[in-house]
Amino acid sequence: MPLKNTKEEIYSFLMKFCEIRSVTDSEGxxxxxxxxxxxxxxxxxxxxxxxxxxxxxxxxDRLKRSNLCAFVRSKKQTMNTIILMGHLDVVDTDVCGNLRDLAFYPQVYTKEIAKIDIPKEAREDLESGDWIFGRGVADMKSGLAVQAGLVAELSENTDNLDVNILYLAVADEENNACGIHKALELIEDMKEKGYKFLCCIDSEPTITQLDKGAGWIHLGTIGMYTPFTFVLGRETHVGEYFEGLSAALIAFKLGNLIEGSDEFADNFKDVVYPPLTCLKIKDLKPTYSVTVIERMAMYYNVLFVQRTPDEILAALKKAASCALEKSIAEQNMKRLTQGTQTKEKILKGRIIEYNELISLAADQANEDIQKLIEAYLRTLSPKMELQERGMMLVNHLIDIAKLKGPAVIVGFLPPYCPALYNERKTKRELDILDTVEEIIGEAEKTFSVKIHTAEIYEGISDLSEFGFKGSKRDEQVLAKNMPGWGMDFVYPFHRSKNLDIPVLNIGPIGKDAHKLTERLYLPYALEVLPFLLKKIVLGLAKRAKLQ
Ligand SMILES: [Zn+2]
Known part of the structure; x- marks a missing residue:
């Protein structure tokens, strides 16, 4: 039976869809x-x-993944088009422990999770009977299911449809976003053919630090940098501790300064966004030995709305310099208080931007440094994560540059996503605001729910790709400080800028995305969300026709 835009059918689509184990980077x-x-x-x-x-x-794509595209053409010969979009992939279920396989069967999982110890709020939700638990129920298979339901309904009557609908379900959102990058080629082609995109609507679940029980509509999406710090200490035998300088000492101090710090929490229109967190700490020592750690690499997540790459780099350099100075000062002090015979005293460390490391390596190399970089990347397994490849390249360049520690190299890794927000400048942007306001009022009355609007979706989404708003300088700073740029990764700034499509996120109420207790509030997802989505699509189409 073909899909229908009803509560029952959306639910059944969702249950079947969850059984597809579409974990990012997996065969599924x-x-x-x-x-x-x-x-x-x-x-x-x-x-x-x-x-x-x-x-x-x-x-x-190194894994040969693909996207799903469906286009519903209005018979009214309009070029106006609305994109409905979401991601197919989910994060893995390792956090679900013994239930990791069952997490793909939400009905069974919801029963099983009742038998284990879960947080109080999750228990209350479970006992209400209104929530379903499982991987992807919130993030974001329900969003794609509701959108598919709308596609099914609108496709039945294209004679009366005022707008074309492009439905895109893309791969790899949770990792490096190769899915959306490919989908953009299609949108770009359509734009060249004259299609006019009124809006791109994503349906990611609520992720907010505020009212978690209400529905949310987001007018923009947060940006994300993945800066790294690569710490180079000075190796020594543990028995002669003070003759070297442990990279771990510097790294820990640096982590202490920046993890969760206010300095990296962006502030936009009176909302403070989440702070920096470290996503990975890696030491480069291949095997056990009684040598202090010489090299450690860390990379971080930094969410932003307006912060520039220059600002992030400057803040990181400042923190790294402070960590380095403190480590050296402490080391020298302890050398004295612990009465060692070590004579040599480390006085100073260096903070080096990645682009400066390339110059230092180029000075020492007998060949063209770009060629050396490319040759080195080719020796690494294509299955290795991009971030790991980047860190290995920094490590290699330190060797070529014959760099001696202590030093901290700073730069960026993929992924990078620009921030996008409604600037209230164009008619399309203003139409979105008016339509959203009108429909929210209608939905609140019809369903007695609270629905808020917010400027920025905090959960990171593929919507970032629809209209880069940064400067030429931003582009340059990122490009020259990202290991593997041009070979492993490149950000299509130009394309993003050209697309310039306003965005909206209208998603379900979900909680604990990516966790053991990921869950979806069914009454909203199956009744309110389909209503909102349909009304907003038709409302935008109507307003666009009026101009
Ligand atoms: Zn998501």
């Missing part, structure tokens, strides 16, 4: 586009227009 991720394809293929519209439903292969 490749099965998800086919699942939606098979469901939508049954619709009369796609039977009549098979060329409008297709799987878009991501040729350049």
């Amino acid at each position: 991720e490749k099965l998800a586009p086919k699942f939606i394809y098979d469901e939508l293929k049954k619709l009369t519209y796609f039977k009549d227009n098979p060329e409008d439903l297709f799987i878009q292969e991501i040729g350049e």
Whole structure:
């Protein structure tokens, strides 16, 4: 039976969709586009227009994943188009322990999770009977299911539809976003053919530090940097501790200064966004030995709305310099108080931007440094994560540069996502504000729920890719300080800037995304969200027609 835009059908679509183990970077991720394809293929519209439903292969992806694309053309010959978009992948279920396999079967999982110890709030939600638990129920298979329901309904009557609908379910959101980057090529092609994109609507679940029980509509999306610090200490035998300087000492002090610090928490229109957190700490010592750690690499997540790469780099350099100075001072003091015979005293360390490290390596190399970099990256396994490849490259360049510690190298790694917000400048942006305000009022009255609007979706989303608003300088700072730029990763600033499509996130009420207790509030997801989505799409189409 073809999909219908009803509560029951959306629910059943969601349950089947969750069983597809589309964990990012796994084989299962490749099965998800086919699942939606098979469901939508049954619709009369796609039977009549098979060329409008297709799987878009991501040729350049090392894992050969793909996206699902469905296009519903209005018979009214309009070029106005709205994008409905979401991601197919989910994070893995390792955090679910013994239940890790069952997390893909939400109904069973919800029963099983009742038997284990879960936080009080999750227990209360569970006992209310209104919530379903499982991987992807909130983030974000329910969003894609509701959007698919709307596609099904709108495709039934294209004679009266004022807008074309492009539905995109993309891979790899939770990791490096290769799915959306590929999908943008399609959107760019359509733009060249004259299609006018009114808005791109994503349906990510609520992630907020505020009212978690209410519905939220977001007018923009947060940006994300992944800066790194690579600490180079000075090696020594543990028995002659004071003759070297442990990279761990510097790294710990640095971590202490920046983890969760106010300095990296961006502030936009009176909202303070989450602070920096370390995503990975790695020491580069290959095996056990009684040598102090010489090299340690850390990379971080930094969320932002308006902060520039220059500002992030400057703040990191300042913190690194402070950590380095403190470590050296302390080391020298302890050398005296612990009465060692070590004579040599380390006086100074260096803070080096990644682009400066390349110059230092180029000075020492007998060959073109760019060629050396490329050759080195080719020796690394393509299966190795981009961040790891970047760190290994920094390590290699330190060797070529014959750099002696103590030093801290700072730069950026992928992924990078720009921030996007409604500037209230264009008609399209203003239409979105008016439509949202009108529909929220209607929905609150119809369903007696509270729905808030917020400037920025804090959960990170593919919406970032729809209109880069940074400067040329931002582009340059990122490009020259990102190991592997141009070979492993490149950010398509130009394309993003050209697209310039306003965005909106209208998603379900979910809690604990990525956790053991990921869950979805069913009454909102199955009734309010389909209402909101449909009304907003039709409302935007109507307003666009009026101009
Ligand atoms: Zn998500």
